[in-house]
Amino acid sequence: MRDKIRVAVVGGGTGGLCLAHGLCRAGVEVAVYERSRTRTERLQGYRVHIDPNGSAALHECLPPSAWARFLATTGTSAGGFAFVTEQLRELAVLEAKPDVDPAASHHSASRISLHQVLSSGLDGILWHDKQFVRYESGPKGVGLHFADGTTAEADLVVGADGANSRVRAQLLPHAARADTGIVGIAGKFPLTAGSRQLVPERLAIGPNLVLPPAGCGMFTAPHEFPESSENDDTFALDPVLFDNTAGYVMWVYAARTARFPAGLPELDGPGLRAVVLDRIHGWHPAFSRLVADSPDATVCVLPIRTSVPVAPWETGPVTLLGDAAHSMTPFRGIGANVALRDAQLLCRAISRGGDVRAAVAGYERQMRDYGYKAVRASARSADRFVTESRLLRTFSRGGFAAMGRASRLRKKLIGARG
CATH class of the missing domain: 3.30.9.30 (D-Amino Acid Oxidase; Chain A, domain 2)
Incomplete structure (x- = not known):
């Protein structure tokens, strides 16, 4: 029989809440501590792109009713992804593929709707107005201290408290974020x-x-x-x-x-x-x-x-997830999806039972690998997005224009054959 462990998640954002749902489904005792005073305080009104990695994680971690609710709230996009000039001249359009399997598809989600879905069904698990201050590791677990003077105990603490993570600041004080x-x-x-x-x-x-x-x-x-x-x-x-x-x-x-x-x-x-x-x-x-x-x-x-990748650290009773581990620029639209992938991977590792320290170590090895790759790729995309090189921008526009012409020609040929 698997030993019961207590998991404390610091931060009630996308990755932390997804992890909580997954652990609940696996029968793991979990509590989420969110600094916002109410569920509505942290909501934002912008769109977020959920890619197939994010969709797979949500599908696996959420209970079926919450997954169905997520799908019911996603938006539609009929026009594909276009590359255009500042005069709105289309260079190329990547047509959206029909959704065969929603768990392996792209989705347009409202951050409001997504947070509503993720924060529901966690009564007695999600605690608001809990501003994390510090943790203390001991032989019997980890003690968490909050700004209101209360404390909590856990066997494993997951810092999912965003780019300005206080958990990361204590665990990895040398880990920096760069302008x-x-x-x-x-x-x-x-x-x-x-x-x-x-x-x-x-x-x-x-x-x-x-x-x-x-x-x-x-x-x-x-x-x-x-x-x-x-x-x-x-x-x-x-x-x-x-x-x-x-x-x-x-x-x-x-x-x-x-x-x-x-x-x-x-x-x-x-x-x-x-x-x-x-x-x-x-x-x-x-x-x-x-x-x-x-x-x-x-x-x-x-x-x-953007975060600055650091060397592997010694695994202990505290780990990191999402932006707390690998915050990145928004220019590839993958930050939320990488956080969801973290949640899926860590949930699997913990749910299998056995040695928790070994499970977390395996998670951290994989998370650092794909997470830091995403950080670097996102930083490169940011540089290209605002490039000062006229030659590079001209080359990019020409490349997309050529891709667009090839796509139109291919459609024309297919139409002629039909």
Whole structure:
């Protein structure tokens, strides 16, 4: 019979909650300690892309009812992934493949909906208003101390408390995060019956990577909620940020820090919009429309940082998951998916029973391997996104244009044969 262990997860984000569900299903005693005072405090209103790795992890860890609810809340994208110029000229479009197996497919998810799904069904397991302060390892386990003066005990502590992880700061004080020298400004353009008439169809039907001549980049992606979507108590808190039914186009403009005015982080929504509008002057007017008509509260500045991979550490009763272990830039859209993969892998390791220390060591070896690879790949994508090299940007645009021509020719040939 497998010895019962107690697992404490510090942080109630995507990876930590997914792990909690998986451990619950496996019969492992688990508690999640989240610093937010309520479930609604930490919700955000932007879209997140769930790739096949993330889908597989959610499918495996979530109970069937929660998995079905996740699928019911995902959005649709009919237009494929496009590479376009700043004048909205299509270079290439990667057509979306039909979803044969939802557990091996791509999904567009609202962060609001995803967090609702992950935080439900954890009564007595998910504890809010628990700001982690420190841990103490002893012969009988690990003691956790919280800012409210309370404590908890566990046999294994999982730091899933994000990029600024306090667990990581104590476990690996030498592990650093670096400023990439890149800044993004993001916003959310509401999709309504009226606003759809103001932008070209391309922006409303699928994600777009915008490739200007050099020095900056832009990404847009629509999220359409299914008709079954419902608002909960979050909508009453802020109907702009927490609306869970109205479609929108998320956009992000990014460039090197030196290209922005000093004091950018202190600007409010209107000020940030003005900065972006100034820098995309001369682009297709649809991009200016996206920016100008985004509500103030949805426009924010995003300093882009990345973790610095460290050498393997000695496995103990404390480990890390997600951004706490390997935070990365958002430019490949894989951070949440890598965290979900962590949760799946660690859940498997713990659920098999046996020596917990050996199980965690095996998890850490694999997690460092794919996690740090993702960190490096994401950093390279960030550099390419804002490249100052006109030659490199011209080469990229030419490559995508050639890919687009080949795709159109292939479709034409297939049509002729049919």
